[in-house]
Amino acid sequence: MKLIVAVARNWAIGNNGGLLFDLPDDMAFFKDTTLNKVVVMGKNTLLSFPGGKPLKNRTNIVLTTNKDFSEEGCIICHSYDELFEELKKYNSDDVFLVGGGKIYNELYEYCSEAYITKVDSIAEADTYLHNFDGDSNWYLSYASEVHENNGLKFTFNTYKNNAVK
Ligand SMILES: NC(=O)c1ccc[n+]([C@@H]2O[C@H](COP(=O)([O-])OP(=O)(O)OC[C@H]3O[C@@H](n4cnc5c(N)ncnc54)[C@H](OP(=O)(O)O)[C@@H]3O)[C@@H](O)[C@H]2O)c1
Numbered sequence: 001m002k003l004i005v006a007v008a009r010n011w012a013i014g015n016n017g018g019l020l021f022d023l024p025d026d027m028a029f030f031k032d033t034t035l036n037k038v039v040v041m042g043k044n045t046l047l048s049f050p051g052g053k054p055l056k057n058r059t060n061i062v063l064t065t066n067k068d069f070s071e072e073g074c075i076i077c078h079s080y081d082e083l084f085e086e087l088k089k090y091n092s093d094d095v096f097l098v099g100g101g102k103i104y105n106e107l108y109e110y111c112s113e114a115y116i117t118k119v120d121s122i123a124e125a126d127t128y129l130h131n132f133d134g135d136s137n138w139y140l141s142y143a144s145e146v147h148e149n150n151g152l153k154f155t156f157n158t159y160k161n162n163a164v165k
Contacts, residue, residue, distance in 0.1 A: 001040070001092050001096070001097060001107075001110055001111050001112065002093070002095065002097070002111055002112060002113045002114065002115065003096070003097040003104060003113070003115070004030060004033060004034065004096050004097070004098055004114075004115040004116075005098075005099065005114070005115070005116055005129055006019070006020075006021060006023065006026050006116075006117040006119060006154075007117070007118055007119065007129050008020055008021075008121055008123050009118075009120060009121060009122050010122055010125075010128070011128050011130070011131050012122070012125030012127070012128050012129075013099070013100065013101060013104075013125070013127050013128060013129050014048075014099075014100055014101060014125060014126065014127035015123065015124055015125045015126050015127065016126065017047065018048055020123040021119050021123065021150075022149075022150055023117070023149045023150070023154060025147050025149050026117045026149070026154065026156075029115075029117070029156060030098075033096070033115060034055070034096050034098065035058065036057055036058065037059070037094045037095070037096055038058065038059040038061060038087075038090050038095045039055055039061065039096050039098045040063070040083065040087075040095060040096065040097050040098065040103070040107075041060070041061070041062055041098045041100070042062070042063050042064075042100050042102050042103040043062055043063065044102075045099040045100040045103070046060070046062045046071065048100070052071065053071070054073040054074050055098075059090070060073060060074045060075065061074070061076075061077060061083065061086060062074045062075070063079075063080075063083060063103060064076060064078065065078055080106070080107070092112070100127060101127035101129065104130070105129065105130050108130055109137075109163070109165045110164065110165045111161060112160065112164050113158060113160055114132060114138070114158070114159040114161070115156070115157070115158055116132065116157045116158075116159060117154055117156055117157070118157055119152055119153075119154040120146075120152070120153040120154060121152055121153075132159050137161055137162050137163040138160065138161055139159065139162065140157060140159055141158050141159065141160045142156075142158040143155055143157045
């Protein structure tokens, strides 16, 4: 399993149920990377998508403890045990953790790689990601040149996990 996320300088990732930045090139990277793959998300992240609808042309797996929750086009899992059972059906390289804060921070240790878009900015936030730079189990294996959208500078980075759970 892999993780894909965009973070501010202080590892902030969300505010009021939404994203912090509007970065078309990062959206394009996210789409290219996850298209025709499996995306795993918490229910809040599903609800943050337009109309609360799943991502097109991807297998969408949504975590919720609510047994009554359903959404067309989504596979629902009610626990991490159920999730890990479901994930046995897929090649782990094709599975992407796409948020949000709770799911990333509880499952990142199970990921072999993290695609982290680092935005050189600080924004008001209520949701944060684990600091991968301060974690000796993870190392930076790739950092792109600086990109810029809407006046915001950012880089695409790949971190690898030495101690996958
Ligand atoms: N920057 C980025 O790249 C990025 C990417 C994605 C999301 N985000 C942001 O992250 C924020 C949302 O994150 P969040 O932490 O609030 O929510 P989240 O991780 O998307 O979803 C949390 C929900 O998932 C369900 N859940 C969590 N653990 C579970 C488990 N073990 N078993 C079953 N269900 C489980 C629960 O739903 P129930 O309450 O229904 O049980 C829980 O309330 C938003 O601001 C969003 O925009 C940012």
